[in-house]
Amino acid sequence: MQISNYIYFFRYDTNESELCKLESRFIFDKEEKNKLLLSDVKAEPSSSAFIKKRLEIILFSEDYSTLIDKIQREKICAEGFKVEYLVLDGDKTAYAQRLEKLKDIGYCIEGNPEYYKPTITYALCCYGGIWCFGELVKNSFAWYKHKQKPYSYSNSINTNIAKALVNIAAKANKKKKLLDACCGVGTIMLEACFAGNNIEGCDINWKVCRQARENLSHFDYTTNVYRSDIKDISNRYDAAIIDLPYNLFSYADDDTTSHIIESTVEITDRLVIVSTSDIANLINNAGLTISDSCSVRKSGKTNFTRKIWVCEKNG
Numbered sequence: 001m002q003i004s005n006y007i008y009f010f011r012y013d014t015n016e017s018e019l020c021k022l023e024s025r026f027i028f029d030k031e032e033k034n035k036l037l038l039s040d041v042k043a044e045p046s047s048s049a050f051i052k053k054r055l056e057i058i059l060f061s062e063d064y065s066t067l068i069d070k071i072q073r074e075k076i077c078a079e080g081f082k083v084e085y086l087v088l089d090g091d092k093t094a095y096a097q098r099l100e101k102l103k104d105i106g107y108c109i110e111g112n113p114e115y116y117k118p119t120i121t122y123a124l125c126c127y128g129g130i131w132c133f134g135e136l137v138k139n140s141f142a143w144y145k146h147k148q149k150p151y152s153y154s155n156s157i158n159t160n161i162a163k164a165l166v167n168i169a170a171k172a173n174k175k176k177k178l179l180d181a182c183c184g185v186g187t188i189m190l191e192a193c194f195a196g197n198n199i200e201g202c203d204i205n206w207k208v209c210r211q212a213r214e215n216l217s218h219f220d221y222t223t224n225v226y227r228s229d230i231k232d233i234s235n236r237y238d239a240a241i242i243d244l245p246y247n248l249f250s251y252a253d254d255d256t257t258s259h260i261i262e263s264t265v266e267i268t269d270r271l272v273i274v275s276t277s278d279i280a281n282l283i284n285n286a287g288l289t290i291s292d293s294c295s296v297r298k299s300g301k302t303n304f305t306r307k308i309w310v311c312e313k314n315g
């Protein structure tokens with residue numbers, strides 16, 4: 001009997017389902033299904049807007065009492081621990097029985113339990129007939145603080161999309177050097193810095209550059225924001241994110257879009273582009289192949305859809 005190292009639990013609304021699956025493909029190399037995913041890849045829940053929690057499986061067994069024996073033999077000491085029961089699809093265990101099982105585990109652990117501010121949270125669940133016990137890590141949602149950034153615009157990309165773009169660009173590898181090529185006030189950069197990614201930003205507009213720097217320093221993040229046309233950036237990056245201008249506060253026609261994409265291709269082989277229209281022909285003309293894509297509809301606004309294109313340089 002084999003089981004992966006981690007079980008991930010997801011949450012998202014219907015508008016974001018495609019985006020969550022796209023992010024999953026780049027973090028885990030597979031999609032979540034029914035808001036659940038098993039993987040050997042270790043990802044931090046707080047790096048994503050969609051990963052609600054991660055169970056790191058310590059012990060498992062098809063037989064519940066064998067699992068309890070195994071936990072006892074593990075001789076776990078944890079002051080201030082908590083144990084939760086995670087109900088998965090198909091688990092018919094009644095509420096009273098679930099409480100009994102939590103007690104069984106509590107008795108196996110040396111130390112006092114702490115319900116409200118636990119130092120460590122363990123969890124029990126039954127996945128496809130296999131009882132799993134492990135350490136539970138929840139999304140802290142501490143990144144919600146970025147919603148209070150000093151500067152933002154109504155056209156700024158939302159935080160959930162920003163976090164997904166970073167994960168798609170970096171493929172969950174914190175060492176990858178990223179560029180936010182049209183960084184605006186730095187919405188994407190804030191999420192990258194929070195998650196510990198290596199990112200720099202660039203924007204042609206001096207005012208938004210100053211605001212991006214102030215937003216970053218407000219949360220004590222330090223990185224470079226270049227006031228520059230993207231064509232004048234000469235550093236090389238593992239991947240670039242481009243949230244293209246779309247005629248709201250800055251002018252954008254096909255020539256502008258092509259200029260930005262073609263200039264970015266000069267400094268990276270991998271691009272994650274956000275547009276509000278179908279720009280597949282402009283992407284192909286820039287010598288790129290679209291390897292994946294998805295659409296994200298803005299909630300409440302049926303006719304406003306963003307398109308995300310994951311592109312690789314040809315050859």
Ligand SMILES: C[S@@+](CC[C@H](N)C(=O)[O-])C[C@H]1O[C@@H](n2cnc3c(N)ncnc32)[C@H](O)[C@@H]1O
Nearest residue numbers: 156157182184185187203204205229230243245
């Ligand atoms: C849609 S906005 C980006 C918004 C940003 N993601 C945020 O959350 O604030 C597009 C940005 O592209 C910038 N831009 C337009 N042409 C550019 C160029 N040639 N080089 C660099 N930035 C450019 C604009 O100044 C604008 O801030």
